[in-house]
Amino acid sequence: MNELLKRVLSGLILSVLVISGILYLPVFAVKxxxxxxxxxxxxxxxxxxxxxxxxxxxxxxxxxxxxxxxxxxxxxxxxxxxxxxxxxxxxxxxxxxxxxxxxxxxxxxxxxxxxxxxxxxxxIDKNLLFVLFGVVWTGDTLAYFFGKNFGKNKLAPVLSPKKTWEGAVGSFVGSVVGGFLTIKFFNFELYWMIPVLISAVLLQVGDLFESFIKRQVNVKDSSNLIPGHGGVLDRIDSLIFASVVFFIFYELLKSFSIASW
Missing domain, CATH: 1.20.1390 (PWI domain)
Structure with missing residues (x-):
């Protein structure tokens, strides 16, 4: 099995498992x-x-x-x-x-x-995870498209030689669009676009953060746990940075009594 096919298949299987778990498992089991x-x-x-x-x-x-x-x-x-x-x-x-x-x-x-x-x-709300997925997965897709077709200017050549400013712009645009569409689909208040916009930037920092650690120890992937993808951190480095942003935003909403749940 070639590397691309292995990557696509394992990605699809993981996506189905994650989405099914969120939809059908009780909150206790998901946590x-x-x-x-x-x-x-x-x-x-x-x-x-x-x-x-x-x-x-x-x-x-x-x-x-x-x-x-x-x-x-x-x-x-x-x-x-x-x-x-x-x-x-x-x-x-x-x-x-x-x-x-x-x-x-x-x-x-x-x-x-x-x-x-x-x-x-x-x-808080299981559906917030789907908003996160919309932000991160759409951002990753457009980052790849923009980077591959228009990428010329290196973003952080020491940390991640393949990343470009063009790819970063694509990632930001994709994240904002994906976040907006999922927010509308799940009927969240429009003020949730605030963490979407912040996450659209910081999820790229999350990627570079993990890259910095890997470069310090001269390895390509965090592990080989996921066929074709590397490690768990390689797949969720951006997601967990965005997740922290969303949780902080919710805590601030509570502090200022803007949200009612």
């Missing part, structure tokens, strides 16, 4: 699935960082990652912070090296907090 996704992200982040700081990865981080994600999604954000801080301190003391403290906290911060925001959105 539990997201906790497992967070564990996979923790696995990939620590495996990457282990190339810089040998021994930072151990099977313990998977357990801590799962407990931290469950804490955020079902109990308390601060419980998650406490679990991560105590474990990171334990590893740092064991190695007697401050790097293990900072690297561990970063690994959980990126691997747990960002993916878990997807589950927090499920508590």
């Amino acid at each position: 539990l699935a997201i906790a497992f996704i967070a564990v996979l992200c923790v696995y990939e982040v620590f495996k990457l960082v282990d190339k810089k700081l040998l021994g930072i990865y151990s099977n313990e981080v998977l357990v801590v990652g799962f407990l931290s994600a469950i804490s955020i999604l079902f109990f308390s954000f601060y419980l998650s912070v406490m679990i991560i801080t105590l474990y990171s301190f334990y590893r740092a003391v064991k190695k007697y090296d401050l790097n293990y403290l900072s690297y561990s906290i970063f690994g959980f911060f990126y691997g747990v907090f960002f993916p878990s925001s997807l589950g927090l959105l499920v508590d």
Whole structure:
């Protein structure tokens, strides 16, 4: 099977599984699935960082990652912070090296907090995930089209040599259009275009953020868990940045009592 066909097939299968899960599983089950996704992200982040700081990865981080994600999604954000801080301190003391403290906290911060925001959105409204998909998937599609056909000016040649400013413009346009259409389809208030517009920029930062980590350890993909696509983070690096933007926006709405749920 050639690489393109493998990529298309695995992408279709994943899309069907994700959409079906959101539509038909209860909220509890969707959040539990997201906790497992967070564990996979923790696995990939620590495996990457282990190339810089040998021994930072151990099977313990998977357990801590799962407990931290469950804490955020079902109990308390601060419980998650406490679990991560105590474990990171334990590893740092064991190695007697401050790097293990900072690297561990970063690994959980990126691997747990960002993916878990997807589950927090499920508590608000499952359909917000479809708005996110509209923003990210349409943005990715137009980024590829614009970049391939018009791309000439490099966006960040050190971090991601193939990305161009033309592709970035295409991504922004696609994200805004995709976000607007899904907002209208699911009858969300038009003020949800605010996080759509912000996400249209920051999802590209999310992509570059992961690229920076990979370039630091000289690898192409975060793992080989998804045939033809690389790792989980390779597929959701943009999505989880956009998800955090949407959750922050909702929290601000609550603070100013604009939204009623």
